[in-house]
Amino acid sequence: MKTANPLALLALTSLLACGGAAAADWPQWRGPARNGVSTETGLLQEWPTDGPKLVWKISHAGSGYAAPAIVGDRIYLLGNEGLENEFVLALDAKDGRRLWSTRLGNVGNPKQNPNFPAARSTPTVDGAVLYALGSDGDLACLDTATGTVRWKKSLRSDFAGKPGEWAYAESPLVDGDTLICTPGGREATVLALNKRTGDVLWQCATPEGDEAGYASAIAVEVGGVPQYVQLLQKGLVGVDAKTGRLLWRFDKATSRYNANIPSPLADRDIIYCASAGTGGGAVRVRAADGGVKAEALYFEAKLPTAIGGAVKVGNWLFGTSSQAMLCADFATGQIKWEDRALGAGALIYADGRLYLNAESGPVALIEPTPDGYREKGRFTPPDRPKRISPMEKAWAYPALSAGRLYLRDHGMLWCYDVKAGG
Secondary structure, three states: OOOOOHHHHHHHHHHHHOOOOOOOOEOOOOOOOOOOEEOOOOEOOOOOOOOOEEEEEEOOOOEOOOOOEEEOOEEEEEEEOOOOOEEEEEEEOOOOOEEEEEEEEOOOOOOOOOOOOOOOOOOEEEOOEEEEEOOOOEEEEEEOOOOOEEEEEEOOOOOOOOOOOOOOOOOOEEEOOEEEEOOOOOOOOEEEEEOOOOOEEEEEOOOOOOOOOOOOOEEEEEOOEEEEEEEEOOEEEEEEOOOOOEEEEEOOOOOOOOOOOOOOEEEOOEEEEEEOOOEEEEEEEEEEOOEEEEEEEEEEOOOOOOOOOEEEEOOEEEEEOOOOEEEEEOOOOOEEEEEOOOOOEEEEEEOOEEEEEEOOOOEEEEEOOOOOOEEEEEEOOOOOOOOOOOOOOOOOOOEEEOOEEEEEEOOEEEEEEOEOOO
């Protein structure tokens, strides 16, 4: 009997949890299974010299570093105009035309240092609704057809939330009937709500009262125990999905810059995490002594730590540091190669290729192999926005849906046709 592809099974499970979204959809942060992996096929294996075909571009997406979610013929994303209007935006996937816009609230922590106040989160689409978290902690459930708000909460005022310096950046997690988010602080470090009503199911208050980091939670099950794994400002934690009880934590994953940003990446019982300026590493989570334990497998300063996260393809972990792209053995952390290539960037994977959206602007197509860096094309999107400071980069993650690659940089949103024969 042929063994099923574990990546495809993981993506299918997530799709069923997200209201039955189609395989071509990109309904949430980092794609169908929250791991940066798409199951789409029939895509270009090499790009022309000047890159894939540009289908359309718009300049009215608003400011921000938020990535889009795409379901069916609609694109959903967060943006802001000034500091008092952060909003959810719906666009027509055919041409980028604006369909509706709904205000969430103000931009969070406007006096942050370094100063990059802007929308940061990706909406999570779940059937006829979506869930969006504004940078000031405004959490809302909206109708996807009209943008009408069904219910709304404030992570700050309702749950005494405590975000980090750069405000809230998490993308809400939908798991069955449960919505997971991370207010931070001593009352509800991690929070579970009824996704339909917004009612509280449980609140997990860590003894440390951790600030929220900038990562987004993932759902895993190890040893028969469903749990949510999240990277807080002072470490990685696992929380019992049914009760909200804190199961374990891994304090090594703490950024020396207070910038715990990349979302955790899980494969079976191994979870990879990374902290800027400190390093990346993995834990093995297992049932033990009537509870759950996390055992450190490795932690290395050179492993991928950049904002753009990492993806696992086969046995290999691919990601970037501040200056180079790397490939490492996922189970051991052994680095197979590193290449300065395009420096730091955000990665996704589909149909035998990695898509690297470099912080410096160019976009590259890469063959994921442990044998070395193999680029299959690159281009730079036109009409990139001006930077407010030399420290600001192109931080938004790429998204892939129905053979189209979506790239966002503040008000600019580009749509490229990456289908083979397209």
